Amino acid sequence: MPAFDPVAALVGFLLALPTGTLVEYGLHRFVLHAPRRSFVTHRHRMHHKANAADTLWGDFRDFFPGMLPFCWFGFLHSSSAGVGFVLGGVTYVFVLALVHKLSHERPRLIFWMEHNAHALHHCETPRHNFGIVTRFWDVVFGTYANARPAREGSSR
Numbered sequence: 539m540p541a542f543d544p545v546a547a548l549v550g551f552l553l554a555l556p557t558g559t560l561v562e563y564g565l566h567r568f569v570l571h572a573p574r575r576s577f578v579t580h581r582h583r584m585h586h587k588a589n590a591a592d593t594l595w596g597d598f599r600d601f602f603p604g605m606l607p608f609c610w611f612g613f614l615h616s617s618s619a620g621v622g623f624v625l626g627g628v629t630y631v632f633v634l635a636l637v638h639k640l641s642h643e644r645p646r647l648i649f650w651m652e653h654n655a656h657a658l659h660h661c662e663t664p665r666h667n668f669g670i671v672t673r674f675w676d677v678v679f680g681t682y683a684n685a686r687p688a689r690e691g692s693s694r
């Protein structure tokens with residue numbers, strides 16, 4: 539069995555974080571807001587209606603399955619990178635749950651984004667602001683909104 543490689547593990551850990559932001563964006567936009575109804579879209583619709591975060595543990599538990607289809611990426615390189623990547627993924631899901639909770643309850647603490655970014659996603663512009671931790675992918679894919687949209691017709 540090859541020896542544990544701390545550098546590969548650290549690189550795997552760090553790569554999991556940006557990967558997490560993209561997975562979060564993609565799943566939120568295309569799975570949670572999929573036009574086809576499912577248990578997942580229904581649950582997300584309920585979250586939009588309630589407009590409140592669950593407990594930290596509740597959100598962590600809800601978001602965690604989203605990482606499972608991707609958590610093997612690091613093992614393509616080595617078992618050390620694989621372990622690092624999984625740990626990075628778990629860390630990211632925790633950060634995601636925390637930022638989501640703060641976005642609802644203490645939006646002013648989300649200083650690196652417009653404070654109302656997630657509130658807008660819940661209300662006026664559900665087709666925008668899919669990113670929770672970062673607005674980066676919303677900007678890249680043209681779904682960022684920081685004010686009420688000028689045009690009518692955005693729908694959930």
Ligand SMILES: [Zn+2]
Nearest residue numbers: 570571582659
């Ligand atoms: Zn949503």
Ligand SMILES: [Zn+2]
Nearest residue numbers: 590638656660
């Ligand atoms: Zn929310």
